Amino acid sequence: MGEQVSNAAKKNAQKRPKGIKKASAPESRTALVRRARRINRELAEVYPYAHPELDFRNPFELLVATVLSAQTTDLRVNQTTPALFAKYPTPEDLAAAVPEELEEVIRPTGFFRAKARSLIGLSTALRDDFGGEVPGRLADLVTLPGVGRKTANVVLGNAFGVPGVTVDTHFGRLVRRWKWTAEEDPEKVEAEVCALFPKSDWTMLSHRVIFHGRRICHARKPACGACPIAPLCPAYGEGETDPEKAKKLLKYEKGGYPGQRLAPPPDYPGRPAAPLATADPEGDPGAAAGTTGA
């Protein structure tokens, strides 16, 4: 087994793209900051259209969609929220929902009983404590039922323009692969990554890293051979290095599949996702599985 591993490592080392250096000495803080910012710049070129992948039209819809996105894909949430917001367009409507009826509407997102409790609870708090408006402060948002720091940062960054780093499963995995941090705890990851970048970069950095995690740097099979930031990545070789095989692993617009949003921004180069009833018409990997971690 040990020999197999070392043979694989040798093979990968031989295929290392030009520019990739094997780490010899520990990276200095200055070199780390430079490399991290270069990765961000490269990702900005690869994903100039990076955006939040939940469909929303106002802060309330984004808050609700983000709560629903726990343990499922953004795609599944986007396929569920049109019916939800048609039936319950405001916090007042959702606060007054009959739990069983709400559960039926959000059932496709999984954990629907707990999520229904959170939605009714947070809508009641919005109605009673915040005048029916979503507050634009982290300290207020985290007092709402079912709303943690991650959800609060998503809402602040994308509905209020307050810079924030969103540490989800993709973000944590990638920044550890890139050795920006060794931390596992999302709050510590957030603090260490924030310290590498100016505040103005935080929100878009989060979108780009999550885009890269969903499309190329997957959890189980990163497509290293098709990765534009391979020369900057200490984890190059963890995944498929053969360019042709790696290309076949690409997802969403990079792999020719629909995206996660039913209503993507106008500059999105891929196709919109299909509504729930007609989902997965062309083998979209995220649509069928429901919980691909995508």
Ligand code: SF4
């Ligand atoms: S080289 Fe591989 S591990 Fe590194 S970012 Fe690219 S896909 Fe991920």
